[in-house]
Amino acid sequence: xxxxxxxxxxxxxxxxxxxxxxxxxxxxxxxxxxxxxxxxxxxxxxxxxxxxxxxxxxxxxxxxxxxxxxxxxxxxxxxxxxxxxxxxxxxxxxxxxxxxxxxxxxxxxxxxxxxxxxxxxxxxxxxxxxxxxxxxxxxxxxxxxxxxxxxxxxxxxxxxxxxxxxxxxxxxxxxxxxxxxxxxxxxxxxxxxxxxxxxxxxxxxxxxxxxxxxxxxxxxxxxxxxxxxxxxxxxxxxxxxxxxxxxxxxxxxxxxxxxxxxxxxxxxxxxxxxxxxxxxxxxxxxxxxxxxxxxxxxxxxxxxxxxxxxxxxxxxxxxxxxxxxxxxxxxxxxxxxxxxxxxxxxxxxxxxxxxxxxxxxxxx
Numbered sequence: 001x002x003x004x005x006x007x008x009x010x011x012x013x014x015x016x017x018x019x020x021x022x023x024x025x026x027x028x029x030x031x032x033x034x035x036x037x038x039x040x041x042x043x044x045x046x047x048x049x050x051x052x053x054x055x056x057x058x059x060x061x062x063x064x065x066x067x068x069x070x071x072x073x074x075x076x077x078x079x080x081x082x083x084x085x086x087x088x089x090x091x092x093x094x095x096x097x098x099x100x101x102x103x104x105x106x107x108x109x110x111x112x113x114x115x116x117x118x119x120x121x122x123x124x125x126x127x128x129x130x131x132x133x134x135x136x137x138x139x140x141x142x143x144x145x146x147x148x149x150x151x152x153x154x155x156x157x158x159x160x161x162x163x164x165x166x167x168x169x170x171x172x173x174x175x176x177x178x179x180x181x182x183x184x185x186x187x188x189x190x191x192x193x194x195x196x197x198x199x200x201x202x203x204x205x206x207x208x209x210x211x212x213x214x215x216x217x218x219x220x221x222x223x224x225x226x227x228x229x230x231x232x233x234x235x236x237x238x239x240x241x242x243x244x245x246x247x248x249x250x251x252x253x254x255x256x257x258x259x260x261x262x263x264x265x266x267x268x269x270x271x272x273x274x275x276x277x278x279x280x281x282x283x284x285x286x287x288x289x290x291x292x293x294x295x296x297x298x299x300x301x302x303x304x305x306x307x308x309x310x311x312x313x314x315x316x317x318x319x320x321x322x323x324x325x326x327x328x329x330x331x332x333x334x335x336x337x338x339x340x341x342x343x344x345x346x347x348x349x350x351x352x353x354x355x356x357x358x359x360x361x362x363x364x
Contacts, residue, residue: 037096048083049151064226068172068212068234070089070208100180103181104248130182181241236292247261
């Protein structure tokens with residue numbers, strides 16, 4: 001019996017991943033949003049490989065084959081990298097990350113987030129666990145495609161750096177989409193979730209196009225400057241998505257505070273303008289600096305003001321007996337318990353005389 005239990009524990013997920021991550025992974029690997037895309041991507045990958053073997057040229061050379069260049073995944077574009085990467089991008093960058101739209105709805109509609117926050121788990125731990133679980137499922141699906149990539153490389157005609165850059169794009173960009181989907185799932189109603197996700201994707205793509213185009217135009221290649229600027233997009237918008245979800249499960253918002261979720265929505269709207277200004281000021285070299293700054297603002301947007309640790313808490317306002325400091329005794333209260341069958345005698349009002357008594361108070 002002990003050997004069987006030890007075998008089960010050895011095959012289970014390690015607890016050091018965190019309780020929320022383990023919980024979501026256990027549930028997510030049984031859901032249809034993981035099983036069906038996992039099977040579909042392998043079926044489509046086989047078909048894509050068969051099509052590529054019949055093509056005379058799969059990839060065309062370009063100096064801008066760097067990370068976060070989404071044109072490499074779009075069929076019909078001159079920089080398209082073949083059917084295999086089209087299938088991989090469609091499943092790992094769109095279909096599976098959008099499964100995060102269902103993660104926060106159940107917690108908020110059923111009030112489970114209140115129970116979770118009564119435990120030692122903080123809001124960041126709850127959101128981080130869901131994010132790592134969903135992102136982990138995307139990465140697991142992508143890792144299962146590595147044998148196809150090896151076959152493509154052995155077949156010849158593949159640009160090594162181009163394929164490495166696209167693999168890095170899948171890993172990073174899928175995490176950002178997962179963060180945005182989790183943030184959008186924290187809103188009630190399908191319309192609210194779709195509108196939030198559209199705002200998130202639109203803001204991110206505009207910022208990515210601004211810094212990527214400017215850096216590529218200045219350096220004439222997808223080199224170090226280009227890579228640093230587009231990595232700032234990943235940093236900024238991943239924080240925006242997670243901070244939005246974190247702000248929605250906050251239990252109390254004080255009257256003197258701005259609602260944190262409104263602040264994140266405002267950041268999504270104004271970030272492209274800030275990025276454009278930073279790109280223009282740095283002549284296209286440092287637009288990512290604006291993204292880093294806005295990401296830090298999003299990180300600290302949902303922080304309640306707290307007194308520093310050196311401030312002494314005020315003394316409790318409890319009455320005390322002078323000279324002793326002890327609380328005063330409780331007043332004595334006489335409680336008369338009525339006895340069944342016995343009628344309590346009414347006491348005469350002050351200043352009245354009982355008719356059975358004389359003036360001296362003696363009985364007649």
